Amino acid sequence: MKLNKFIIERQVSEFRADNGLSSSEPITLKSLLLKLNVLTIFRPLSENFSGMCLKDNSGHRFMLINSNQPRGRQHFTIAHELYHLFIEEKPTPHKCNPGHSKNKVEQYADMFASSLLMPEAGICQLIPEAELNTRNISIATILKLEHYFSVSRSALLYRLLNIGLITENTRSRLAEIGVKHSARCFGYDIALYEPANEGLVIGDFGEKARSLFDKEKISESHYMELLSKISINGTQENENSTRC
Secondary structure: OHHHHHHHHHHHHHHHHHOOOOOOOOOOHHHHHHHOOEEEEEEOOOOOOOEEEEEOOOOOEEEEEEOOOEHHHHHHHHHHHHHHHHOOOOOOOOOEOOOOOOOHHHHHHHHHHHHHHOOHHHHHHHOOHHHHHHOOOOHHHHHHHHHHHOOOHHHHHHHHHHOOOOOHHHHHHHHOOOHHHHHHHOOOOOHHHOEOOOOOEEOOHHHHHHHHHHOOOOOHHHHHHHHHOOOOOOOOOOOOHHHO
């Protein structure tokens, strides 16, 4: 497992470099998904279904994310799916619930997501030297880290544990602190810990549908049908809405 950990860290480093990201900065996932041309749709799903992804033989990539889960959890799921879409050699469609699988590939995807979202260099830059020396990370620092990297409390604590910055006892103690309550006490927005993005679509599906309509390769009714597949009502403004 240690060897695989080093391989995952190298894959993350190469992925960041390939996409113009430094080794320490946080990632704006919505921008990255647009850049990578991954059609991503957020929909309310069951509790044990965090997301899924597909890649066809032509290289088209699709991702489905559970909008019922907190924003920080969604970010981890997106990074997890990026492993399947860009790192795994022969990904197969399946339901993902990061952090809850004994399957090795799923564990590698979790390791990739953790390292991608929370690079060790970036973490160490934000932790006071005294806390680094004692491995006694304060709740104030925890909050700063999870908001800087836009991740859940659970994901951050396991990342700190796995890179040796906290002990299991410290992880357990910090995990017992109320997430939203602590955020409010330190003046942080709690949106990171709440469901979000229902109905959001990231990608050029609508652009391609519009191009086909403008070139008169599909009818207006077919165009509207395509938009309805991503829950966009193209007729809601007025009768000229398709001619903007």
